[in-house]
Amino acid sequence: MSTVLQDPQTTETPNYLNAEYGWKSWLLTTDHKRIALLYLISISVMFALGGVFAMLIRVELLTPEGDLVNSDTYNKLFTMHGVVMVFFFLVPSIPATLGNFLIPMMIGAKDLAFPRINLLSWYIYVAGALFAIAAIVMGGVDTGWTFYTPFSSTYSNTFVITAAVGVFISGFSSITTGLNFIVTIHKMRAPGMTWGRLPLFVWANYATSLIQVLGTPVVAITLALLALERGFHIGIFDPAIGGDPILFQHMFWFYSHPAVYIMILPGMGVISEVVPCFSRKGIFGYSFIAASSLGIAIVGFLVWGHHLFVTGMSMYAGLYFSLLSMLVAVPSAIKVFNWTATMYRGSISYATPMLYAFGFIGLFTIGGLTGLFLATLGVDVHLTDTYFVIAHFHYVMVGGMVVAYLGGLHFWWPKITGRMYPEGWGKFSALLVFVGFNVTFFPQFITGYLGQPRRYHAYAPEFQVLNVMSTAGASILALGYIIPLIYFIWSLRYGKPAGNNPWGATGLEWTTQSPPTTFNFDVTPIVTEEAYAYAKHEEAHVG
Amino acid sequence: MADTHAVATGHSTDHSPHLRHHFDDMDQQFDSATFGMWVFLLTEIMFFGGMFGAYTVYRNMYPEAFASTSAYMNPLYGALNTAVLIVSSLSMALAVRAAHLGQQKALQICLLITMFFGICFLVIKGFEYHEHWVDMKVPLFGGHWNYSEAPQFAHQAQILFCFYFFMTGFHAVHMLVGLGIMTTIFMMARKGTFSPTYYTPVEVSGLYWHFVDIVWIFLFPLLYLIGHTRHLV
Amino acid sequence: MHSVTPVRTYVLIWVVLTIMTFVTYGVAQIDLGPFNIVIALAIAAFKMTLVIWFFMHVRTDSPLTKLFVFAGFFWMAILFVFTLGDYVSRAWMPGGKFW
Numbered sequence: 001m002s003t004v005l006q007d008p009q010t011t012e013t014p015n016y017l018n019a020e021y022g023w024k025s026w027l028l029t030t031d032h033k034r035i036a037l038l039y040l041i042s043i044s045v046m047f048a049l050g051g052v053f054a055m056l057i058r059v060e061l062l063t064p065e066g067d068l069v070n071s072d073t074y075n076k077l078f079t080m081h082g083v084v085m086v087f088f089f090l091v092p093s094i095p096a097t098l099g100n101f102l103i104p105m106m107i108g109a110k111d112l113a114f115p116r117i118n119l120l121s122w123y124i125y126v127a128g129a130l131f132a133i134a135a136i137v138m139g140g141v142d143t144g145w146t147f148y149t150p151f152s153s154t155y156s157n158t159f160v161i162t163a164a165v166g167v168f169i170s171g172f173s174s175i176t177t178g179l180n181f182i183v184t185i186h187k188m189r190a191p192g193m194t195w196g197r198l199p200l201f202v203w204a205n206y207a208t209s210l211i212q213v214l215g216t217p218v219v220a221i222t223l224a225l226l227a228l229e230r231g232f233h234i235g236i237f238d239p240a241i242g243g244d245p246i247l248f249q250h251m252f253w254f255y256s257h258p259a260v261y262i263m264i265l266p267g268m269g270v271i272s273e274v275v276p277c278f279s280r281k282g283i284f285g286y287s288f289i290a291a292s293s294l295g296i297a298i299v300g301f302l303v304w305g306h307h308l309f310v311t312g313m314s315m316y317a318g319l320y321f322s323l324l325s326m327l328v329a330v331p332s333a334i335k336v337f338n339w340t341a342t343m344y345r346g347s348i349s350y351a352t353p354m355l356y357a358f359g360f361i362g363l364f365t366i367g368g369l370t371g372l373f374l375a376t377l378g379v380d381v382h383l384t385d386t387y388f389v390i391a392h393f394h395y396v397m398v399g400g401m402v403v404a405y406l407g408g409l410h411f412w413w414p415k416i417t418g419r420m421y422p423e424g425w426g427k428f429s430a431l432l433v434f435v436g437f438n439v440t441f442f443p444q445f446i447t448g449y450l451g452q453p454r455r456y457h458a459y460a461p462e463f464q465v466l467n468v469m470s471t472a473g474a475s476i477l478a479l480g481y482i483i484p485l486i487y488f489i490w491s492l493r494y495g496k497p498a499g500n501n502p503w504g505a506t507g508l509e510w511t512t513q514s515p516p517t518t519f520n521f522d523v524t525p526i527v528t529e530e531a532y533a534y535a536k537h538e539e540a541h542v543g
Numbered sequence: 544m545a546d547t548h549a550v551a552t553g554h555s556t557d558h559s560p561h562l563r564h565h566f567d568d569m570d571q572q573f574d575s576a577t578f579g580m581w582v583f584l585l586t587e588i589m590f591f592g593g594m595f596g597a598y599t600v601y602r603n604m605y606p607e608a609f610a611s612t613s614a615y616m617n618p619l620y621g622a623l624n625t626a627v628l629i630v631s632s633l634s635m636a637l638a639v640r641a642a643h644l645g646q647q648k649a650l651q652i653c654l655l656i657t658m659f660f661g662i663c664f665l666v667i668k669g670f671e672y673h674e675h676w677v678d679m680k681v682p683l684f685g686g687h688w689n690y691s692e693a694p695q696f697a698h699q700a701q702i703l704f705c706f707y708f709f710m711t712g713f714h715a716v717h718m719l720v721g722l723g724i725m726t727t728i729f730m731m732a733r734k735g736t737f738s739p740t741y742y743t744p745v746e747v748s749g750l751y752w753h754f755v756d757i758v759w760i761f762l763f764p765l766l767y768l769i770g771h772t773r774h775l776v
Numbered sequence: 777m778h779s780v781t782p783v784r785t786y787v788l789i790w791v792v793l794t795i796m797t798f799v800t801y802g803v804a805q806i807d808l809g810p811f812n813i814v815i816a817l818a819i820a821a822f823k824m825t826l827v828i829w830f831f832m833h834v835r836t837d838s839p840l841t842k843l844f845v846f847a848g849f850f851w852m853a854i855l856f857v858f859t860l861g862d863y864v865s866r867a868w869m870p871g872g873k874f875w
């Protein structure tokens with residue numbers, strides 16, 4: 001990596017990449033942009049790891065018989081896929097990379113409020129990831145990524161504590177990132193950068209940070225209780241002496257449902273930047289989109305019980321959790337409508353980031369609406385623990401977040417590296433991701449509805465055609481991830497120099513040099529206009 | 544806000560040496576640090592909140608068993624420790640005040656008083672833990688556990704004792720961290736680091752110390768007092 | 777910009793906090809039925825408010841700090857109310873009971 005970045009041809013002007021050389025200048029940096037790249041590399045490694053597990057799962061499911069791996073190994077595969085993808089890729093994904101890189105630039109600051117804590121958060125992340133990897137190497141975990149008691153606390157014979165410690169530790173990296181963002185956004189905005197002028201990406205990350213700060217401690221304490229229960233048999237989740245295993249689920253989902261919004265809100269922020277840029281129009285309903293981010297952060301904390309409908313939770317609690325879950329659809333729908341309205345009568349160009357944005361809007365809508373099916377008490381009883389659930393949350397997590405993440409990477413790649421990626425390949429792989437994703441996961445709605453349960457390595461033969469489709473789609477999807485990896489690395493050396501603002505986008509980050517200098521701005525900028533003033537800029541351009 | 548820093552020079556010379564390059568002035572730096580501490584305390588509220596929540600669930604589930612554990616506890620220990628922590632909080636507040644006014648001597652004395660009472664708290668807690676051990680009230684590994692006071696509640700009381708150790712244990716860990724911070728702050732104070740324009744670390748660690756005090760203010764009634772008279776609804 | 781609170785105020789608050797500690801200890805020795813818990817928690821909440829308001833001088837802090845302090849307790853309340861909502865109403869279900 002550093003050899004590529006040291007290439008003197010990358011850029012002639014001083015910037016954050018060539019400001020200092022050597023591994024120390026990276027591992028001890030406090031520059032938010034360099035830390036963003038450290039995160040980018042580490043979460044990509046974890047994404048690849050989680051992807052390998054996913055592929056093994058899909059290969060096993062090619063045939064109805066459990067022939068490739070035995071059921072114990074299969075349990076470990078889906079558990080480790082979930083743990084790695086959720087806690088070590090999706091949760092940090094956009095905030096720790098694009099958020100870290102862009103938030104100070106977007107608000108006109110030189111860095112985050114606490115640069116050293118920012119670096120610390122990366123080290124905490126790495127420590128957590130090492131624990132997770134250690135658990136995998138020693139023999140894996142088989143509890144499912146949700147670590148449900150009493151299986152995880154009493155019966156499982158795998159490395160539950162090691163994995164739980166990894167998740168516990170990485171939680172603090174998430175907390176410190178969120179804390180840093182909140183303070184930065186409150187205290188470090190440039191003159192004139194009022195709350196009403198903040199880019200929606202910043203609003204989205206602000207809401208995300210609130211969830212990280214308020215939710216993560218609860219899952220930390222829950223996992224600590226789990227580890228104590230498992231290590232010392234204290235009985236807190238053991239029904240044999242009066243403990244209640246469902247309490248674990250309450251506390252776990254108090255964080256982990258809002259965590260779904262940690263994983264999707266930043267993606268929505270990316271889409272809110274990309275859509276106006278490639279529609280050459282101001283965003284429609286700015287204040288609604290901003291407020292709906294906060295709305296999601298707040299209402300998202302009131303719905304966790306929809307994961308407990310069939311556990312023996314009180315049906316009265318089921319009622320209010322079901323009702324409130326429906327309510328989250330409102331702010332989400334507000335966003336979708338506003339993005340669509342932004343595109344209406346815009347002059348749309350089909351650049352790669354915009355293709356990802358199209359994909360996001362469609363896939364997220366399907367993912368969100370199927371969530372309403374699952375929030376409905378009666379329907380949920382039928383669909384719980386089937387592939388319908390798998391399809392639903394992959395439409396949100398992969399179709400939503402991963403697609404938005406890729407879109408964002410393409411959108412800001414010129415700013416991050418100063419180079420353009422090859423546009424043709426970009427469009428091609430965006431298409432592969434969209435097609436591959438749908439071929440993989442749409443069939444799972446059907447098999448799930450027909451009753452194929454999740455988390456089994458064997459299934460009824462009548463589901464084979466659809467499962468083969470899924471596996472084929474997963475291969476296309478994998479190709480859609482590998483191609484960008486290749487051309488992104490290629491572009492570091494051979495990409496066309498991007499210039500400061502290749503998309504003609506608004507926003508302070510585009511007024512800086514590409515790649516930016518270490519302190520982003522030579523002169524603290526003064527903001528005088530609303531975000532997304534595309535109409536004004538177009539006029540000036542024409543006139 | 545209007546001043547502009549040259550890119551390469553981290554610090555401009557007309558500023559306090561404690562001003563970090565990415566802040567405009569000392570006020571912004573102070574505000575960010577204290578606000579950052581408050582956001583951190585927000586996570587601490589949720590951290591202990593999760594514990595208190597789980598505890599409340601079981602308390603609500605097994606009120607009689609719970610009353611029996613409260614009856615076992617000696618509330619004098621709890622009350623004494625509450626008083627001790629409140630004194631340390633007072634001296635902490637006075638330490639911050641002294642730092643703000645630039646009274647170096649008073650700052651150091653107040654920090655020492657704070658640390659002294661913090662240690663007192665832990666010593667008293669240690670005696671109490673020892674008593675629990677002697678009384679066979681440490682149900683880890685299902686061992687060292689005897690509940691002849693109310694054998695019909697032995698199982699449920701075991702859970703409640705685990706919560707007791709879990710909550711007071713986490714609180715004690717926070718106290719230890721607090722003492723570590725105070726030691727650092729005291730060393731800095733002795734070197735004369737702080738002045739009326741720069742006392743952010745004192746302020747921020749003060750907030751932390753008070754928070755740990757607040758946690759105990761709730762642990763005391765919840766673990767020692769409620770149900771102490773054995774007549775619980 | 778940061779106002780200085782007189783020592784007298786801090787000491788006064790400390791006196792009140794100490795008295796409240798004795799009061800809550802004393803009240804706990806008397807059997808008041810369900811009111812024991814109410815009084816104990818009310819006193820604890822009062823003491824907490826004093827510490828936050830004066831020792832942590834939220835009194836003179838910005839509305840932003842006040843909002844965040846409030847948010848902390850609000851979110852804790854969400855956790856409590858919605859979780860306990862399940863446990864309390866389990867008993868109302870036909871044939872339902874705790875574990």
Ligand SMILES: [Cu+2]
Pocket residue numbers: 256257260303304306307
């Ligand atoms: Cu959920």
